[in-house]
Structure formats: C-alpha cells, structure tokens
Amino acid sequence: MITEIKYKKQICDIGRRIYDKGFVAANDGNISIRINENEFLITPTGVSKGTLTPEMIIKVDGQGNVLDGDYRPTSEMKMHLLVYQERPDIQAVVHVHPPYATAFAIAGIPLDQAIMPESVVYLGTIPIAEYGTPSTAEIPNAIRKYVHEHQGVLLENHGALTWGKDLEHAYFLMESLEFTAKINWITKQLNGDRELSKKHVQTLVELKTKMGIKGKSPLGVETQNGLHAEKITPSRERSLSEQDLNLIVERVSQSIMNELKKYL
Numbered sequence: 001m002i003t004e005i006k007y008k009k010q011i012c013d014i015g016r017r018i019y020d021k022g023f024v025a026a027n028d029g030n031i032s033i034r035i036n037e038n039e040f041l042i043t044p045t046g047v048s049k050g051t052l053t054p055e056m057i058i059k060v061d062g063q064g065n066v067l068d069g070d071y072r073p074t075s076e077m078k079m080h081l082l083v084y085q086e087r088p089d090i091q092a093v094v095h096v097h098p099p100y101a102t103a104f105a106i107a108g109i110p111l112d113q114a115i116m117p118e119s120v121v122y123l124g125t126i127p128i129a130e131y132g133t134p135s136t137a138e139i140p141n142a143i144r145k146y147v148h149e150h151q152g153v154l155l156e157n158h159g160a161l162t163w164g165k166d167l168e169h170a171y172f173l174m175e176s177l178e179f180t181a182k183i184n185w186i187t188k189q190l191n192g193d194r195e196l197s198k199k200h201v202q203t204l205v206e207l208k209t210k211m212g213i214k215g216k217s218p219l220g221v222e223t224q225n226g227l228h229a230e231k232i233t234p235s236r237e238r239s240l241s242e243q244d245l246n247l248i249v250e251r252v253s254q255s256i257m258n259e260l261k262k263y264l
C-alpha cells in the first residue's frame with residue numbers, strides 16, 4: 001500500500017531527527033502513526049531510532065496484536081494505544097527522553113509557567129504523569145487523566161510524550177517541549193524565570209483560540225475552543241473590583257428576595 005510505505009518512511013525520518021537531536025540514547029524512544037481507525041504503525045523494540053528502515057516498522061491493531069512485520073513492537077506500545085483510544089482526533093505519538101525535559105520529569109517540576117509567548121500559544125502547559133514501570137499498564141493509566149486537555153506530558157522519572165494531528169505535529173510539539181524545558185532551566189540559573197503577566201497570557205490565549213490551537217494554558221487561562229470547550233475560569237490572581245462586588249451583592253440579594261417572595 002503506497003500510503004503505508006509513505007508513513008513508514010516518515011517514521012524513519014522522524015527517528016533520525018530525534019536521534020540526531022539527542023532526544024534519545026542507544027535504542028530508546030518510540031514513534032507511532034494511526035493509519036486508520038484500528039491500525040497503527042509503530043517502531044520496533046531494541047533498534048536505534050537513528051538507523052530505522054521501513055521494513056522494520058510493525059503494523060499492530062488497537063489491542064497491540066501484530067498484523068504485519070518481522071520485528072517485535074516497542075515494549076512501550078501500551079501508552080501509544082491509550083492515547084489513540086482516548087483521542088480519536090490524534091494521528092501520531094512520539095516518546096523520547098530529551099535531557100532537559102527528562103530532568104524536569106525527574107525533579108517533579110511540570111512545564112506550566114508562562115515564560116515565552118511561543119510556548120503559551122503553541123505548546124500550552126505540560127503536566128507530569130505519575131511514575132509507572134515501563135511496559136506495564138501503570139504508564140497508560142497515569143496518562144489517561146491528562147490526555148484530553150494537554151498536547152503532551154512529562155513521564156515522571158522517565159521522559160516525555162507528545163501527540164498530534166500528524167507525525168510532524170507530534171514531533172514539533174516535542175521539540176517545543178524540550179526547548180521550553182531548556183530555556184526554563186537556563187533562566188532558573190539566572191534566577192530570572194519571570195513569568196508573563198496574566199493580561200499578556202490572556203491576549204496570547206485569545207490569539208491561540210483564533211488559530212484553533214488546543215491545550216491548557218498557563219496561569220489558569222482557558223481557551224474557549226479548548227478540547228472540551230472549557231469556560232474561561234477566574235484566575236488565581238484576579239481580584240474583584242468594587243464594581244464587580246457590588247454587582248454580585250445586588251444579584252445575590254435579588255435572587256434571595258425572589259425566592260422569599262414565593263413563601264410570602
């Protein structure tokens with residue numbers, strides 16, 4: 001099948017890029033693509049992602065059964081399948097151990113600061129999925145609660161995982177995630193990880209909404225077209241003006257009066 005070959009070559013290409021970027025060591029990391037509702041192409045276990053060839057790529061179904069290919073699929077396949085199961089809109093998943101992001105995952109620090117406009121708009125916040133033993137159901141279970149509202153997670157004491165509308169998208173999210181972690185680390189050395197103001201983040205989130213980009217934003221600012229069309233929630237820092245307070249008091253009083261009238 002011509003498209004299948006095309007996808008296999010794309011996986012090999014991204015494999016080379018993650019290896020060249022130093023996002024993985026030795027045979028680490030894994031990549032997958034959804035080719036239809038219940039069929040997926042995935043990288044094999046025990047092979048360097050820097051030297052993949054199309055015939056090494058395996059086809060599996062949604063339960064992880066091998067449909068085609070001579071190699072064994074990655075032992076971390078379960079977390080890829082969980083993402084596809086939970087997010088029918090997702091077409092590709094990338095898992096690597098990029099040094100800065102992995103250091104944050106080890107330190108237990110999520111990437112949720114509003115430090116750069118690009119990461120606010122493009123990446124959103126990246127939480128930490130609780131530690132699980134690789135290859136067991138623990139990792140998929142930990143990812144489940146974050147997969148709907150984010151574009152990726154840090155895997156505690158392990159690495160990072162991103163998902164996207166196609167493989168290039170998932171890979172670029174990973175580049176952006178690692179870049180954000182690196183800048184965050186450098187600014188921390190300067191004691192200068194100053195965040196953007198709430199007002200600036202709100203403006204960026206409006207921009208992000210117009211661009212149709214999803215995923216949670218820092219400082220509690222929500223996109224209106226978020227994955228579940230979440231409301232804009234009041235921020236941690238926002239204080240009510242006197243005018244707001246007066247209005248609330250007036251409305252509450254009015255509704256109490258209306259309730260009381262029923263009994264008079």
Ligand SMILES: [Zn+2]
Nearest residue numbers: 029076096159
């Ligand atoms: Zn891993």
